[in-house]
Amino acid sequence: MMSDNTTWQIESTILGGVQRTAEASQIATVARALEECADGMTSAASGWASASLAMQWHRSGTFMCPTMAGVPYAPGHASFPYRALDESTARTAAQAQELGGKLARMASLLRRAHSIYDDAESSARRSMNESLQMMTGIMPEYAGLGGLTFAFGSFVVGSIREGNINPIHAIDGLSWAHEGLMSGLGMLVGGINPIDGLRRTDEVNVAAGRLATLSAPIKGLVQGDILTVTEVRSNTEVVRASSSVADSLENLRRLGEKRLGKIELNSGLDYATIAIQRYRKEDGSSAWLVTIPGTDGKFDSPFGWAQNIELMSTNPSQRMRADSARMVLEAMEQAGIPSDEPVVLVGHSQGGIVAAAIASDMSNQYDIQHVVTAGSPVANHPIPAKTWVTSIEIEDELVAALDGAPNPTTENWLTIRGKATSIPGTGPTSESSASADGQCMPSGTPSDRSRDFSGAAVRDAPQRKEITHWLKYHQAAYQNATDLGSPAVDTHARHFEEIIDGELEQTRYFQGRMSHLPTSTKATAPAQRHAMRTFGG
Template sequence: MSLYTSAEVFASSTLIENTDDLISSAHLLWNHADELSRCAHAYAQSAFFASQQMSSSYACPEHIYGISPAAAPLSEAARHCEQTALLLESYAAYLRDLADKLMRALHLYSHAEAQTSRWMQSLLATSSYVFPVQTGLGLAAVSAAEELSSGKASLAGFFGRHPREQQIYLDQLGNRLSNGGGVPGAAERLAKGAEELADVWQGNSLTVTPMPAVPLPAASTLSQSLTNLETLSSLKHGTISIQRYTRANGTHSWVVTIPGTDGQKDSPFGWPQNVDLMARSERARATADSQRAVLSAMQQAGIQPGEPVALVGHSQGGIIAASIASATQHPYTISHVVTAGSPIARHPIDTSKTWVTSVETDRELVSSLDGKDNPIREHWLTVRGRIRDSQPSASLQPTRVPNAKDTHELSHAMNYHTATFRDAKRLPSPELEAHETHFSELTEGRLDRNLAYECRMNKEPDSEHTHRTPENTGP
C-alpha cells in the first residue's frame, strides 16, 4: 500500500494577513497546469494516431516539429508529437508543484481548518472535562466506525484517528486528575507509582557500558541526523550514539542520538520512564532511568561545559532531549534539540539558548500525549506531516512514505518522520533553512569520535556503574 505525507511548517513568523492575491496566483497556476495537461493529451493522441496511419498523412502541424510535412516521414511526426506531449506535461507538473508550495508555505490549509473547527474544539474540551467517560466512549465509537469502513482496518489505525480530538481529551483528563495541572500534573502524580513499578520489574541499578562504535556517518544536516536516528532505532535496544566534531581551531561540538521506547525488561528506555519524563517538575523528570543513562553516557564521553551539544531523539528519546535541555542541574550546553514523534510541548525549554526542531505526524498518537501543540516562538520549529492513504489530488504533490504496511498503522516509526521532513524541505521556508544552518554550523568540523553506549537495568544493589571511554574512539 502506498502512503503519502504532506508537511506543514509551523514557526515564529507571522502569517501574511492579505493572502487573496497569493491564493489567486496559486489557483491561476493550477488552471494553467490543467490547460497544459489537456494540450499534452492532445499531442499524445496525435502521436498515437500518426503511428496507426498507413499512408503518408501527418498528425502534427508543421509548426510543432519545425520541418516540412513533405519532407518528414510519418515516424518523425509521431516522435515529435510524443516529445511535445512529454514536455508539456513536465511543465504542467512544475506549475502544480509551484502552486502547492505556495499554498502550503502560507499555512492556508491548517489556518482554515483552525478557523472552522475552533468552536467544536471548545465544546469537546468542556465535554471531556465534565463527562470524561461518555466523551471517551463517544470518540472511540466514531474512530472505530471510521476505521472499520476504511477497508484497511487495524487496531493501530483506530488509535491513530482524530489526533486533535485525542489531544484535547487527554488535556482535560489530565486536568481532572491533577486539579488543573493538565497532562504534566497527572504524570507528576503517577510518577512515583511508575518508578516503583519499574523498580520491581527491572530493578534500579543502571549500567552504561561503552560498546563498539555504531557506524553512523557525520550528521552535517538535520536530514542526516534523522537518518542516523532511524538507523540507531533499528539496532540493538538501549544503545546511545555520541559523536564528537573537532573544528580547525581545536574546539569541539557533539551530537547525542537517543533511541525511543523499546519495552525490553533490561532496558532503561521502558514504558514507565515515559511517565517520569512528562512530569511537571524537573526533580521528577530527573529520576527517569533513561535520562540518567543519557547523562551518564555524556559524562563518560568527555563532553565538557561550554561545548555545544545537539540532542537528537525519537519518541522517548526526544522527550529525554527536551527534559535535559530544560533542566538546570547539569553542566552541559544544549544548543539544538531535534525530536521525532515526541510530546515535548510542555517542557520549559529556553529557546534563546536552545533551538528546537520537532517532526510530528498526524496518525502517530504519541506526539499528542501531552495534550498541547508545540509553542510557536522564536527558534522553535515544528514540521507536521499529514498522512494519507493515497495522493489527495492532482494539485498536491506529497512525498511517498517508504516501507509502509498494507494495513493502517500508527505513523510513529522513523520512516514516517524522515519522509515528512523530506517533504518539508521542498517548501520555501526561511525558518526551516535557518534551523538547517544552525545545526550545520554546530556540527562543522571533522568527525573524530564515534562512540556508542549500551544501557541496561538490573536488580543488583549497585546504584550505577560508570566506565572510562576507550582510547581508540575514531569513526
C-alpha cells in the same frame, strides 16, 4: 480496495520558525491570486464542457442531421463540423481543468512552505482542543463513549476501504481529537478544575507527575533502581558522520531499529544504546551530537515504558529521575562533554522526550544549542529560548499528541506536521527498499512522479496502513518540508549544520541496564559506582 502497488507519502505543513510579516503578507496575496486564477480556470473548464454538451444536444435535435451526417454526398446539405468542435471543446475543457489544478496546488504549496495562516490554524486547533477538554472534564462518560464510537466507525470504514481488518484505522480516524481528549483525561487525573484547564496547556504533564509518584516506586521494585552505564564497541558503523538533520535522522533510525531487531547490521550492539559523537571544528573547538532512540520495552532497559511517565512530569526533579534521562546524562559525562561546548540532541519518541527534558533542566550544566525530536510529546517542556527546537510529528501517530497540546510557534521552535496519504500505482510495495547495510533515506517523491513536492514517499512502507510512529514516516515528513523550500526549515537546518560543522573525530556507544544490585564484573564496576553515587539506589 487499494491497488496492489499502493504506497504511502507524507505531506508536510510547517508551523513556527522564523517568520517575516511583510514577506508573509506578500506571499498570502500571491496565494490568493493563484487560487482566484484556479477558480477561473475551473469555471472555464465547466463552460467548455457545457458548450460541448450544448452542441451535442443541438446536433441530435436538428431535423435529419444525425442521418445525413453519415451520407458521403448529400445534395443541398451542408454539415456543421460537430465532431471536430466537440473534440476541441473537450480538449480545451481538460486543459483548463488541469491548469486550474496546478494553480491550486501552487497556492497550497506556498501556504504550506511559508506557514501562511498558521496562526489561524493554531487558534482553530486550540479551540477544538479546549472544547474536547471541557467536554471530557465535565462529561467524561459521554466523551469516552463518543470517542469509542467514532474510533469504531473509523476502524470499520478504513478496513472496508483497505480490504483488510486493520485496527490502526481506529487511531488515525480519531487523530483530530487526540490532543483534546488527552488534555481532558489529564485534567481528570491531575485534579484540575475545568475552568482552570482553559488557562493552561499542561494538564497531561500534571497528571503524569501524579502518576509518577506511584509508578516510579513500582518500577523500582520490579526493575530495580541501580543504573549501570557502560561504553560498548560496535562491529560496524551504525551511526555515521552527519552534516544535516536528514543525516542525523537516518543515523537515529539505524540505531533505533537495530535495537529493536528490525534490521541486522552485525554490529553486536544490544538494546538501550545511545551514541555520542564529537566533531572537531576549524578553530579547534569541539561540538557534540547525541543520538537517542526511543522506548525498547526490554525488562532491564532504562528506556522502558514506565520511564515515559516520569519524563512527562511538570516537576524537574521527577523528569531527571527517569532512568532514561539518568542514562543519557551519565553517558554524556563519561564521554567528557564539557559545559562550554555546543551540544545537539536528536531523539525519537522517548528519546525526544529525554532530549527535551535535558534541554529544559540541564541548561546550566550543558550548552544545549539545538534539539531535534521525532514523534515526541514535548509541547509543555520548558525548553529555554536559547535552544532551537525542530519537532517532527505525524498527525495520526497518537504518541506525539500525548502532551495534549500543540507545540509553541516561536522563531526558535519549528514544528513539521506530516499527514500520511496513500498513492495508488506508484513506488515500493511490501518488499523492503532498504539497502543491504540498512540505509533507508526517503526518496523525496514517489517513484518518478513529476516533482510537484506535494508529498515525499515513505521508504520500506507496506501496502496496508501501519502505525506512522516509525521513524521512516518522520524522515519523509522532513524530506517534504525541505522540498517545499520553506525559509523557516532552511533557517533551522543551517543552525543545526553550523553547530556540528567539522570533522567527525569519534563515535562512542553507551548501553544502560537496570538492576536491584550491582554486578561484580570489573568492566562495569566504575560505571555502577558513578551511577549509584550520582543518581541514588
